[in-house]
Amino acid sequence: MTSEEGARNRTARAGGWFSTHGLVLRVVAFLTIALMPIGLIAIYQTAEFQREALRRSELSLLALTGQAAAPVEQTIERALGVAEALGAVIDQIDDTGACSSFLDRYNEGRRLYALIGLVSPDGIMRCSSMGRSFDMRGGGIWEQMSRRPAAIVTQGRREAVADEPLINVATPILEDGEFLGYVQIAIPQRRIAAPAAIVDTDQAPLQLATFNELGEVLTEQNPDRPLGTLLPQGFDLADKAGLRATATVGTAPDGTALVYAVTPLVTGAVYAVGVWPPIEGFGPTVLPSLFPVLMWGASLLVAYYAIHRLVIRHVRRLGRNMRRFGADRQLPPRAATADMSRELREIEGEFVQMAGNILQDEARLEDQLRERGILLKEVHHRVKNNLQLISSIMSMQMRRTRDQSTRDILSRLQDRVLGLATIHRTLYESQDVGRVDAARLMREIVGQQTSGAGGGVDLRFDLEELELLPDQAVPLSLLTSEALANALANMKPAQGETGWIAVGLRRDGDGMAAVEIANAAAGAETEADAAAPAGARSGGLGMNLIQAFSAQLGGPCEISHRDGTYRLSTRFPIRETQYDPQDY
Missing domain, CATH: 3.30.565.10 (Histidine kinase-like ATPase, C-terminal domain)
Known part of the structure; x- marks a missing residue:
């Protein structure tokens, strides 16, 4: 393996299973595609469930607000009914004194109202339970009376009537379409019953107030926290009148997130507003929206764990064993394969068998190479001995020859024979019989041929x-x-x-x-x-x-x-x- 290939392999292993070519990333991608339809359905159903839960919470909160404001509603509804009933009677009484006496007797028998009176179309109350007349044209109620004949509920206070806050209720008197005036009833706020207890909840409103169609506050339950200090900026009560019951989340001036529930009490006349602390389940929540994402993440985690448990860790171990075998020819240790799949066990078995065969073949080749090396060394050794024997025969022949030229020729032949013997001696003495150290060979040949030259x-x-x-x-x-x-x-x-x-x-x-x-x-x-x-x-x-x-x-x-x-x-x-x- 070249260094470049080794570097590529190390880079691939360093990239891990999360690389672009890794198994995990591909499985995650395919699993994401497979889960996408289910995820879209889950997101849609979760959104529908969240909207339904929000609607249920809104209806529940509006019901609680209406339940708490029921006493105010009942008092005003009763007063409107009384005013309407009196309007059908007193318009028949032409005498002002008789009219006032009738209203006084009616109010004295019940002691619920501070004043009952008949207001003529010109704004003068000539008939009243107090036996005197009042000019209504200087009060705010007359502005509403003068617009159009309709039921009116407004806040007022007349020292001549009572030294306490009042709620004025007025109903028009119509006969054959002709406007004859108003029956006005002044209700002391102390006569209005306390708010009803809130059942089936541990929370109570921070403030419960009523207001008319003009946004004028009629009553407040908690005087310690006025409604004006709790309403968010831009929250206009007049804009909320005439609409259906609504509940919204807003931020109070002090930065607190609160819930504002507005529900009608008397149609077109009186409304209740409840200021509630944040209630669980009301308003947008993040957790239900995250459910499909959490489900997708949990599925991917389970898939990754399963793949890692069943495939990846075994493939990694098999890869390590292969690299170890390629590096030092070490057979993989016998591992517990009880939790391996049949396919991976077959692959590992084939690898172990292949590795064993390779080791056997390499051992056989090494034996053959060793035997060949021994044989070659023996051949070189015998050739060297034979050449030295020939050199010895030449030496004997030179000692017997008297002709100097012949002796010189034999000496040169002897040097050539000894040079060949040196080569064969170098070959059988070296570790690798297929390679010769040329420097050592030349040094020995030079030393051998110059040994006779002396110094x-x-x-x-x-x-x-x-x-x-x-x-x-x-x-x-x-x-x-x-x-x-x-x-x-x-x-x-x-x-x-x-x-x-x-x-x-x-x-x-x-x-x-x-x-x-x-x-x-x-x-x-x-x-x-x-x-x-x-x-x-x-x-x-x-x-x-x-x-x-x-x-x-x-x-x-x-x-x-x-x-x-x-x-x-x-x-x-x-x-x-x-x-x-x-x-x-």
């Missing part, structure tokens, strides 16, 4: 660590051996200097290697040598072999003789496989 040669090494295949190591060692023999034979140091030989091996460019062997060679090169092409300036056997070995390496051989140095070099490609495809 008269200065060896200079510039060897870089380089491993070669045996197919290249053999011609390299033979080339080095021939070049060294040539250098020792032609070494001519300058006067008073020690002879030297330099051996170099280095990497040269991308996939290339360079070998260089130089020696001291005092004197200028001849004109014939200078005119000859490189590699062809010597026609001896040694140079022919050097050229052949250089060709086997895959590079040309170059020779130069300048500045007192004889230099032989070649540059060849480093093979990575045992066999070159160009050979086939």
Whole structure:
């Protein structure tokens, strides 16, 4: 695996299961689509339920407000009924004194009202239960009387009538469509019964008040908290008159959220307003609206838990086991698979079986490679022994031969044989029989061939660590051996200097290697040598072999003789496989 692939894998694992390609995100997306119709239905039903609950709360609150204001309603309704009944009687009494006496006797028998009187169309009350007349044109009730004949309920206070707050109730007297005046009744507020007790609730209104169609407050239940201090800004009682019963949520001047319930008591005349603290279930609530979202979230959590429990954690463990096996060839531990699905158990079983087969095959290959390595080392060892045996036979033959030229020839052959023996010894001593340490090989060949020269040669090494295949190591060692023999034979140091030989091996460019062997060679090169092409300036056997070995390496051989140095070099490609495809 390349570093780029490893980085991509690490990035994918770091992204987790919530990445765009993760299983969880895709399941969540599909589950969201599947739950969308149910969610829309739930949202619609929740909205309908919330509206119905709000309507029920509103009706309940209006009923409680009407229940609390029932005594005021009953008192005013009774007064309107009395006024209407008296209007049918007193319009027949022409005598003012008799009319006043009749009203006085009626009021004295009940003692409910402060005043009962008959107001003529010109605004003068000539007949009253107090036996005197009153000019009504200076009061606010006359403004309502003068508009149109209708039932009137308003607040008033006349010191001549009573030294306390009054509620004036008036009904028109009509006969054959002709307006004859009003019957007016003044009700002391103390005569109005206390508000009715609120049943089936633990809450009481902060204020319960009544008002007429003009928005004029008639009564207030709680004098400690006037209605004006509780109404929100812009809440006009006159605008609420004439409408159906309503309940709204508003903010009082002190910033408190309150509920305002307005319900009619006497149609077109009297209304009740109740100021309530916030009541549970009234007004918009967030929780019911969140129910579909919570349901969707709970479904996703359950789905994620199920997928994680049944699939993801097992897939993760299987992935870790695969990565561990790929890294160190370690079989996964035997895990409890009771809660795994059958499909995942089959996948894990197939992986364990495949991993076991791979380990068996690798063990078999390692055994074969080990046996092959042992066999190759044994072959190289025996070849080395045979070559050394041949070298020993050559040594015996040289001791028996008196001809110096023959002995020189045998010595050169012996050096070549020992060079081959060195290669085979290096191969069977190395850990990898398929690779040869070229630097060590060249150092041993140089040491072997210069051992007979004593201390008269200065060896200079510039060897870089380089491993070669045996197919290249053999011609390299033979080339080095021939070049060294040539250098020792032609070494001519300058006067008073020690002879030297330099051996170099280095990497040269991308996939290339360079070998260089130089020696001291005092004197200028001849004109014939200078005119000859490189590699062809010597026609001896040694140079022919050097050229052949250089060709086997895959590079040309170059020779130069300048500045007192004889230099032989070649540059060849480093093979990575045992066999070159160009050979086939």
